[in-house]
Amino acid sequence: MKTVFITGVTAGFGEAAARRFLKEGWRVIGSGRRQDRLDALSAELGDNFFALCFDVRDKAQVFETIRNLPEHWQTIDTLVNNAGLALGLGAFNDADLTDWETMIDTNIKGLLYVSKAIVSQFIKQGHGHFINLGSTAGTYPYPGANVYGSSKAFVNIVDATIT
Ligand SMILES: NC(=O)c1ccc[n+]([C@@H]2O[C@H](COP(=O)([O-])OP(=O)(O)OC[C@H]3O[C@@H](n4cnc5c(N)ncnc54)[C@H](OP(=O)(O)O)[C@@H]3O)[C@@H](O)[C@H]2O)c1
Numbered sequence: 001m002k003t004v005f006i007t008g009v010t011a012g013f014g015e016a017a018a019r020r021f022l023k024e025g026w027r028v029i030g031s032g033r034r035q036d037r038l039d040a041l042s043a044e045l046g047d048n049f050f051a052l053c054f055d056v057r058d059k060a061q062v063f064e065t066i067r068n069l070p071e072h073w074q075t076i077d078t079l080v081n082n083a084g085l086a087l088g089l090g091a092f093n094d095a096d097l098t099d100w101e102t103m104i105d106t107n108i109k110g111l112l113y114v115s116k117a118i119v120s121q122f123i124k125q126g127h128g129h130f131i132n133l134g135s136t137a138g139t140y141p142y143p144g145a146n147v148y149g150s151s152k153a154f155v156n157i158v159d160a161t162i163t
Contacts, residue, residue: 001048005029005076007056007114008083010037013133017080022048029073031056031083056083056110057102066117078129079118081111084151086137089144100147107151115162132159 004021008014009030018028022045031052032038038051050073054065084107088099111132122128137145138152 001025001027002077003027003029003073003075004078004080005031005114005118006080006082007031007110009041009051010034014080014082015041017082018045018049027073029069029076056114057105059109059113062110062113063117066114074121075125076118076121077127078131079115080131080133081114081155082133083110083114084133086135086145086148089148091144092146095146103147103151107148108154111155111158115158119162130159130162132162134159 002025004017004026006014006018006021006028009018009028010032014030014032018030018041021028027048027050028045029050029052030038030041031054033053033055035053038053042049042051050070052065052069054061056062085103087103088096115130119128132155134155135149135152137149138154138156141149
């Protein structure tokens, strides 16, 4: 049975992807920051779902959590870098610096931390796939998508260069 690791399963695309992978017969490691949502998903989705509560922006927590996965869950076949967000999509000069920092820390740095924590295992086992959630905003900029679009353009480039 194959295993997929999906960041951001407590809502949206990540939750939908977790449900779909389980339906297709995969085991799913799903992460997010909201323990109550993870507990509810664990209760509902059963033994082929394993929940991990961590913040992708916290470098030490990312590496420590993934390093300490139970032995039974240590073989990962596919990583879905889904956790991400768009904040404050107003004009550049009106932007809140905290919104920019949160998007950069989550969409860019968080994706890098999780990928780096898992890629060595992919290399060791001789296989592994990355699925990185980009956005049309990363290819076709629109007013207000300044830092969000840039963070997703980053995903396009990193996606093309992860080997
Ligand atoms: N929705 C769209 O129209 C759209 C379009 C193009 C691309 N995307 C991309 O698709 C991805 C998912 O979007 P969505 O609309 O499904 O978002 P969403 O419904 O807001 O869900 C985001 C998920 O990411 C997790 N997350 C956010 N920040 C996190 C952090 N710091 N650490 C750990 N987990 C974090 C959230 O979990 P917690 O809150 O529990 O931490 C949640 O599970 C994002 O990368 C987004 O940029 C979305």
